[in-house]
Amino acid sequence: MKENKIKVLRVAPGQPPAVKEIGNDLHSLQAEVGGLIECISFPGGCVVVCNEEGKLNGMPPNRRLGADIICGPFFVCDTTRSGDFSSLSKSKIAEYSQLFSEVPVFCGEGPELEPRMTFIGFDY
Secondary structure (H helix, E strand, O other), rough: OOOOOEEEEEEOOOOOOEEEEEOOHHHHHHHHOOOOOEEEOOOOOOOOEEEEOOOOOOOOOEEEOOOOOEEEEEEEEEEOOOOOOEOOOHHHHHHHHHOOOOOOOOOOHHHOOOOOOOOOOOOO
16 A cells, blocks of 8 residues: 655755655655656665756766766655555664765766766667
């Protein structure tokens, strides 16, 4: 059953992570990230929900995630087996708070800050 409100870990540029309760509808989710949403999966079912066009729109760099940098605010939430967003448990809040606890300083010159697309071709 889909939750109407979910408890998430919100991470804004230049700030430590904070627990927040948000609406679990498209309008509320987009408002949290300032535009179109993109989901990045973590093992165990959690996802980072960020602005799909953060770099293109010139949002400030926020956190490094793998070989990329997420620009603009994002939040972390859990998911159900059916793929709906759900609240984070206390243990997952602690885990992701630790993961994103360091507030990095970006010089603005990294190649990760350049918008890019990856095209994958398939042979038929």
